[in-house]
Amino acid sequence: MTLKTPTPERRTSALSKEAIIAAAIEILDGQGEAALTFRALAARLATGSGAIYWHIADKQALLAAATDHIIAGIAVDEIVAKEPRQAIREFALGVFDAIDTHPWVGGQLSRDPWQHAVLRILEAVGGRVQALGVPADAQFNVATAIMSFILGLAGQYALGAGMCEGGIDRATALGEIAARWAQLDPANYPFVRLIAIQLPGHDDREQFLAGIDLLLAGIEPLRDTTPPPDD
Amino acid sequence: MTLKTPTPERRTSALSKEAIIAAAIEILDGQGEAALTFRALAARLATGSGAIYWHIADKQALLAAATDHIIAGIAVDEIVAKEPRQAIREFALGVFDAIDTHPWVGGQLSRDPWQHAVLRILEAVGGRVQALGVPADAQFNVATAIMSFILGLAGQYALGAGMCEGGIDRATALGEIAARWAQLDPANYPFVRLIAIQLPGHDDREQFLAGIDLLLAGIEPLRDTTPPPDD
DNA sequence: ATCGCTATTGGAACATCGTTCCAGAACTGT
């Protein structure tokens, strides 16, 4: 916006929005969400907090930009050509794996619903929903439902993963939760006690995919199977 | 836990966990999530921060307790007797309405996945899933999928509602977002641009229920319609 | 080459937050 001079860059070894975001991602991945501080970021970049604020509005914008960078890295191009249902599955798993690798992404996605990364997800899902032959007046509800599920379970999983950042592995953490659930009042929480048994052994990825398949199965009755005019 | 003395209460006009939570809910509802501060809370209760910490561990526990108080208020008893699908719909709408009245609940629900309020939701949903005749080995995935959708869309809606706390009504806010979406690159965001048109006029409650119905429709093929032994 | 001018930097300073600490008040049992 302020760049109307014909000089694309004035420095080679200095600060830039990209460098800041890259450093932020390194901190987020390496030391967790709580460790991302403007002071820690400034120290890693060997500069001051003020210099960072020249390139990025505030912390929310920094997290949104970092999240968008991760989500944008999910390969969409190789997916578009495939059968829509399989494309949705693969894209959803791409989001899941991205959150598995970068747990902070899950929290951020469910924290700011109108950031750019969410639009990418909505577009990817919505395009496949269209291709599935869902009528126009149902596309909005169907696409946002799938997106909400992705963001919901992703957020859950991310926070679960964040819980065992301190060296505790996931199985142990889930075991502790299952033990706590098993001590609930049987009269009020029969179901939770029941699935507490399955909790430690379950596969998150499979659970995630099962939810997607549930939604895809729900779409079936809505589909207009008339083939599109030219394809 | 520390109450082993036979005195149920020592004061009548003073601090208690319930009073603190009630005051916290008043602040959260009246001035938004950001306004809930231990200082503001102490001022409203005419005491100091230390006195609050005697009754409540930390801010996370305070928010979890406030959230649990709201979720526990959703009438489950009148629902249990109904047809399972309708019961799930009504309970989900109960959660939606609770978040509509108390937007901060949505954010809190998707922030701490193992707080007690989440267990209440999981139990309510899971029990109905069982009653629907979903096989035991699928109950876990189905119940958590429905819960994730509820938490996902609830969080989205809550943050959307939080955006227009400053007197802006929801329709205006959605209109602004739609306008921003309409300016996206048509080549990369055809679907988002398409639904941007529907965004300002859509009904959140209907959108929410449509997602639930999608999941319920997806359950149908899984159901074992053999009636339970005695019912 | 030198001179402004703007873009950019680095770090001090500020307001605010969650939390801890502790001296004392209020209450209880003996």
Next chain:
DNA sequence: ACAGTTCTGGAACGATGTTCCAATAGCGAT
């Protein structure tokens, strides 16, 4: 009446996001 525990109120601490501002680096014009 006394001792001991429970509870209160507010000062104090460390950390954070953000703002502010003097100092600097690079660029076009002279």
